[in-house]
Amino acid sequence: MNGILVVNEFLHSNKFNEIHAWLVTAAKKQGIELQVRTNAELLIDIPIGRKDINADFILFWDKDVKLAYYLEQLGYPVFNSSKAIGICDDKALTHLTLMNAGIPMPRTRIAPMTFDNIGYTNYDFLMETAKSLGFPMVVKESFGSFGQQVYLVSDYGELARRVSQCGAKPVIFQEFIRSSEGRDVRLQVVGDRVIAGMYRYSENGDFRANVTNGGRMKQYEPTPEQCGLALQCCREIGLDFAGVDLLFGGKEEPILCEVNSNAHFKNIFDCTGVNAADAIISYILMRLIP
Ligand SMILES: Nc1ncnc2c1ncn2[C@@H]1O[C@H](COP(=O)(O)OP(=O)(O)O)[C@@H](O)[C@H]1O
Ligand SMILES: [Mg+2]
Known part of the structure; x- marks a missing residue:
């Protein structure tokens, strides 16, 4: 059995390379050759299918959802699916997808879509959002990770400045869950199991619990x-x-914050000793050979 691990051509940090190496090693341990290919190497070519892909499955560790969709159209089993990755990557879509499922989540408003060359020419929606969510309020860029595009604003002036800095990028506004200030829980799910959990807390006064942000x-x-x-x-x-x-x-009680399709699992390994890479490879094998 062999597979392809799709990664992003343009992300070169150790943080990412390390995760890729873990997945390759986990596959090897289970007798699978996992070849690393980047999204630029597998450039989409329509309507011709690529002839240089020889794989029983694709482990898609990127957010290039169009490429994931293309590989699905070519008939490869893709883990996670392009649809699931797309829903997770966009925080607005995550909350929209889950809104009718009875999932507790912070009250969330999604900024109206605008255009790059126009931005927002009328802030009435922002005024109304300020009135309904109050302050402090959480502002998140819809596409962001490691807490780096998540902000707490304490008044209307800060809110307006933050939104104007985001330009035409999609953002969401959220009720601040004060009872969770500086702490949250990360659960690693594989298949229908939670394989590990960690409590993250910040000791530097930051409301975000992300470890990348200095959280413990x-x-x-x-x-x-x-x-x-x-x-x-x-x-x-x-x-x-x-x-x-x-x-x-x-x-x-638990409240959903967000879902990460390509969660960095090194921290949870350091913290719990559970290697998510092994579980992910076993899961894929189980799916392919039930
Ligand atoms: N509505 C909220 N109320 C309180 N804290 C929040 C809220 N949303 C996010 N946080 C904090 O900010 C952190 C980063 O937010 P998150 O949505 O997980 O974005 P990222 O994808 O950057 O990790 C969370 O881990 C949590 O500690
Ligand atoms: Mg997060």
Whole structure:
């Protein structure tokens, strides 16, 4: 059996290379040759299918959803699917997809779409959002990771400045879950199981718990309610594996923060000793040879 690990041509940091190497090693341990190819090497060519792909499956560790879709159209089993990756990559789409599934989540407003060369010429929607969500308010770029495009704004002036800095990029506005300030839970899901959990907390006063942002982490035994919520989100979105971030509500009940289709699993390994790469490869094998 052999597979292709699709990665992004233009991301070269160690942080990413390390995850790719772990996946290749995990595959090797299970007798699978996983060849690394970048999204630029597998350039989409329509309507001709590529002749240089020899794989029983594609492990898609990128967000180039058009390429994932193309590979699906060529008939390859792709993990995660292009649709699931697309829903996770866009935080607005994640909340929209889950809104009718009874998933507790922060009240969320999605900024109206505008155009690059125009931006926003009328801020009435922002005024209305300020009135309904109040302050402090969480502003997130729809496409962002590691907490780097997530902001807390404390008044209307800051909100307007932040939105104008984002230009025409899609953003969402969220109720600030104060009971979760500086802490959250990351659960690693593979198939229909939560394989590991960690509690992340910031000690530097930042409201974000991301480890990349200076947050600390410790091993965490998730409650059945947290596990149920994470698994339900993954099922609804159609994910094979994911990292699910949960906030703490006023009674410590879980509230969905976001779902990551290509979650960096090194931190959770350092924290718990659980190697998500092994579980992901076993899961793919199980799916291909039930
Ligand atoms: N509505 C919210 N209320 C309180 N804290 C939040 C809220 N949304 C996000 N956070 C905090 O910000 C962090 C980053 O947000 P998240 O949506 O997970 O974005 P990213 O994809 O950048 O990790 C979360 O881990 C959490 O600690
Ligand atoms: Mg997150």
